[in-house]
Every structure is written in structure tokens, then in C-alpha cells.
Amino acid sequence: MSYVPDNLLYTASHEWLEELDKGIYRIGITDFAQDQLGDIVFVELPKEGGSYAQEDECGVVESVKTASDIYCPIVGTVIAVNDSLEDSPELINDSPYDDGWIFEIEIDEDADLDHLMSAEDYRESIEED
Numbered sequence: 001m002s003y004v005p006d007n008l009l010y011t012a013s014h015e016w017l018e019e020l021d022k023g024i025y026r027i028g029i030t031d032f033a034q035d036q037l038g039d040i041v042f043v044e045l046p047k048e049g050g051s052y053a054q055e056d057e058c059g060v061v062e063s064v065k066t067a068s069d070i071y072c073p074i075v076g077t078v079i080a081v082n083d084s085l086e087d088s089p090e091l092i093n094d095s096p097y098d099d100g101w102i103f104e105i106e107i108d109e110d111a112d113l114d115h116l117m118s119a120e121d122y123r124e125s126i127e128e129d
Contacts, residue, residue: 002032010122028101037063043085076107
């Protein structure tokens, strides 16, 4: 069973969001997603300063099995990326919710959070997969 922290929000495309401050979120992929991908060998990070709409492709995670797009879960501007992933992409496998975070975003004032799932809802969705 994949680890799903209760304090985060989740998307159907397996990204997680942690509110760091009012309007600032840290984003990564879930334990379930990294497990499905297998050993991660490369991460294409979003552009720092780049603005993204909800569900825009903003990066790529490549594993020994496949490549998977990272989708921006909310409208906003990327304010930080995890540069450690450039040299150590396996951090996502080792620590998807801590050292393996991917980027931080400042959301737009009118950003819609209604589509995001609670931990309980996300757990139910991956049990169906």
C-alpha cells in the first residue's frame, strides 16, 4: 500500500500539494506514482518564473520504464524548483514527500482548489487502480 500523508492535497494525475504559506504550495509526485514509474533516472523541472495554467504540462519524470508528464495542479507562477533532482533524480523514489519535492508555486488569487482531493479521497482513487 502506498503512503499517503493526511496533510496534503492530491490530483487525479498523482501530484501532491503542500501549503507552505498563504498562497504558496510545494508540489511533487506521490509515492504511488513513483512506485508505478520505477527507478527514476531524469527529471525535467518546470521553468522558475514560468506561469502555468491548471493541468498544463510543466515537467517530465523519466524512469527506466517510461516517461511521465508532470501537470501543474493549480494556476500560478513557479517560484522555486528542486535543483537537487538534476543530479539525484532518485530522491523522488527515496523520499517523494520530502527531499523529492519538484517545485513550489505561488498560486493566482482566483486559483480553483475545488478539484483537489483529500488524502482519504486519493487513497480511494488509487485502490481502484
